[in-house]
Amino acid sequence: MTALGASFRGQVTLDGPSGTGKSSVARAVALELGAAYLDTGAMYRAATVAVLDAGVDLDDDEGIARVVREATIGIGTDAATEQVTVDDVDVTDRIRGSEVTRAVSPVSAVPAVRRMLVDAQRALVADADAVVVEGRDIGTVVLPDATLKVYLTAAPEARAERRADQLGVTDPARIAAIAEDLRRRDAHDSTRADSPLRPAADSVTVDSTHWERHQTIARIVELARERAEQ
């Protein structure tokens, strides 16, 4: 039996494609477990801001790596607040914009960028007794010894609808464009050579297609508490 409110110690990883609810679910799971939280997608998005501002071509891997090496990305691990900076400039809102969303897959596919950000991610969570980390390669590469690894999925139509709702989009043509955007980014993220998106062998797949957000959160919290007790 799990005592209600029993404190959780360990690492929870949450990977999966876009629009499955990773960010909103991971943050809520962290708050419920009293754990730290790291959104690694926000770090790749911040790196992309630096690349766009430097005017580097998106197929110039060396140029991208140089810009990211020289940029200072600031991100916290407090689940209750969200602030992301690049060279001390607040980019919290900008990283969610369409310009960054379109450019983030090629930037995150550059191996040298991944090495830098993976090192930074490990350092950011190294001292946390309890942490929830979400992204694409957290269970497979960043934290291979995590206590619980979740692979979050949902049907493509559900994901596109959620993203449209989030952006306040109701026009069917724009929803179709969002669906196409998700499909393109998933294909890119899943087929890149370095750390492609895929479930870790020891992950638990949670399909949120027919679930409300709170049900997804409750299931992951339950899994984390069970795992921590073993």
Ligand SMILES: Nc1ncnc2c1ncn2[C@@H]1O[C@H](COP(=O)(O)OP(=O)(O)O)[C@@H](O)[C@H]1O
């Ligand atoms: N069952 C559900 N589980 C998770 N999120 C959901 C669910 N239903 C709707 N959503 C919504 O889907 C949207 C996309 O979630 P987000 O956390 O941004 O996804 P991701 O980080 O995987 O791209 C959010 O507005 C979230 O509230």
Ligand SMILES: Nc1ccn([C@H]2C[C@H](O)[C@@H](COP(=O)(O)OP(=O)(O)O)O2)c(=O)n1
């Ligand atoms: N650990 C990670 C996290 C994100 N990425 C890449 C893949 C995604 O296209 C972008 C943005 O990730 P993010 O989680 O913010 O994207 P969504 O909110 O799911 O649309 O970064 C990655 O390669 N590795």
